[in-house]
Amino acid sequence: MPEVETVVRYLRVALKGLRIKSVDVYLPKALAFPDTASFQAALSGKVFLELKRRGKYIIACLTDAMALVVHLRMSGQLVYEPEGEPLPKHTHILWHLSRGRLRFTDLRQFGRVWLVPADRLELVPGLRDLGVEPLGKGFQVETLAGALSGRRKSIKAVLLDQTLIAALGNIYTDEALYRAQIHPLRPAATLTARETDALYQAIQEVLREGIAHRGTSIRDYVNGTGQAGSYQNLLRVYGREGEACPRCGQPIARIKVAGRGAYFCPRCQPTTESPSLSLPPEG
DNA sequence: AGCAACGCCTGATAGC
DNA sequence: TGCTATCAGGCGTTGC
Numbered sequence: 001m002p003e004v005e006t007v008v009r010y011l012r013v014a015l016k017g018l019r020i021k022s023v024d025v026y027l028p029k030a031l032a033f034p035d036t037a038s039f040q041a042a043l044s045g046k047v048f049l050e051l052k053r054r055g056k057y058i059i060a061c062l063t064d065a066m067a068l069v070v071h072l073r074m075s076g077q078l079v080y081e082p083e084g085e086p087l088p089k090h091t092h093i094l095w096h097l098s099r100g101r102l103r104f105t106d107l108r109q110f111g112r113v114w115l116v117p118a119d120r121l122e123l124v125p126g127l128r129d130l131g132v133e134p135l136g137k138g139f140q141v142e143t144l145a146g147a148l149s150g151r152r153k154s155i156k157a158v159l160l161d162q163t164l165i166a167a168l169g170n171i172y173t174d175e176a177l178y179r180a181q182i183h184p185l186r187p188a189a190t191l192t193a194r195e196t197d198a199l200y201q202a203i204q205e206v207l208r209e210g211i212a213h214r215g216t217s218i219r220d221y222v223n224g225t226g227q228a229g230s231y232q233n234l235l236r237v238y239g240r241e242g243e244a245c246p247r248c249g250q251p252i253a254r255i256k257v258a259g260r261g262a263y264f265c266p267r268c269q270p271t272t273e274s275p276s277l278s279l280p281p282e283g
Numbered sequence: 284a285g286c287a288a289c290g291c292c293t294g295a296t297a298g299c
Numbered sequence: 300t301g302c303t304a305t306c307a308g309g310c311g312t313t314g315c
Contacts, residue, residue: 003308056309073309075293090293108292110309126310153286162310169308218308219295238308259288261306 001056001134001167002210003221003229007078008053010224011102014080015048015060019098027092030104032112033123039115042066043095054121055130055166061118069114069124070104075220076111079103107220130166134203139165141200148188148196155191156184157258159203167207171216171238174263176202178237183269184255184262209234237263 020043025036034042046062053059058078060068070078083101087094093104093113104113114124122128131147132138147164148155158164159173168176177184179202182195191199215221215229218239222228232239236246241254245265253266 071309074307106292107294108307108309110291151285157286160309171308216308221308258286260309 001053001169001172002207002213002231003215003223004056004058004072005053005211006215006223006229007072008051008058008224011058011060011078011080012051014100014224015051015097015102017047018100019047020044020062021096021098023096024094025092026094027109030092030106030109030111030113033114033116042115043068054127055133055162056169057124057127057130059121065118067116067118067121069116069121069127071112071126072106073108073110073112075108076104076106077220077222077226078224079105079222079226080224081226126162129163131162131164132166134165134167135207139204141197144200144203145193145196148191151188153188154184154257155182155186155188155199156260156262158188160258160260165203168203170260171235172203172206172210174238175206175236178202178264178269179205181268183271184257184264186271237265239263 023040023043025031028036031039046064046066048060048062050061051058056071058070062068072078080100080102088105090107091103091105095102116123132143148158151158156173156177159168176199180195180198182191182199210216210231213229213231213234214223216231217228218232237252240252241263242251245252245268248265248267250265250267252263254261254263
């Protein structure tokens with residue numbers, strides 16, 4: 001989510017007031033709705049008004065009450081740049097604007113684009129089912145407690161479930177669980193009130209830090225101007241298998257949880273509640 | 284209903 | 300060098 005929020009913050013300023021002259025679609029399947037011809041015809045002449053984020057979806061509000069929705073998935077990029085530069089490989093959709101161009105580039109081809117009426121966002125699968133925004137007023141510690149109660153699956157799997165909390169990806173679940181000193185395999189319903197509170201704080205901390213550092217760039221991620229973020233340098237556990245835990249020095253471990261790589265400290269994140277949870281972390 | 288496994292893609296890297 | 304296996308920021312579908 002911090003990566004998506006960063007893209008939105010750049011593009012909100014860059015695209016405002018620009019008019020779409022024409023659209024090239026090089027990979028039709030990247031366009032989830034509608035078909036290429038309808039997409040091109042409907043977008044011609046539209047003007048960008050405002051950009052929003054909901055979960056990991058980018059929503060561009062256009063004139064005539066239309067909304068251009070983009071999900072970058074794993075490797076997608078949405079970049080505004082001058083016309084005439086060489087087109088990067090894996091560029092699937094290209095918008096020619098009244099000034100400059102907007103390109104959707106995606107090596108793994110998982111990302112998708114939709115064009116729907118602004119009041120029919122439910123036409124985008126996933127978007128309509130999103131849970132609470134973790135940095136919004138609707139997210140309280142009781143919200144998190146409610147999401148965990150009665151769920152026997154792992155806390156990491158629950159945090160990754162976008163229908164409960166809209167935003168947390170693999171990096172930020174690991175970082176939040178590390179800070180809260182909770183093992184990723186702990187059944188969600190077994191978290192104590194104290195752990196739930198620590199996790200509630202940790203989720204907001206890691207997301208705010210991620211945004212403040214303009215996202216995490218490991219491979220493909222760049223913001224709306226094509227620049228990398230810097231949060232990868234501040235990650236405590238993600239991608240650091242074998243490195244020393246910043247808190248206790250124990251090597252960071254990696255296991256598989258919910259089909260994803262999960263990085264954690266075996267000492268700081270025991271499979272039962274940590275007795276040292278009330279102690280402040282070092283550094 | 285809840286949950287885990289798989290599929291979708293290309294490319295980088297590790298191990299043999 | 301060149302092969303194979305594994306891994307990658309996510310989510311929709313399938314089947315148990």
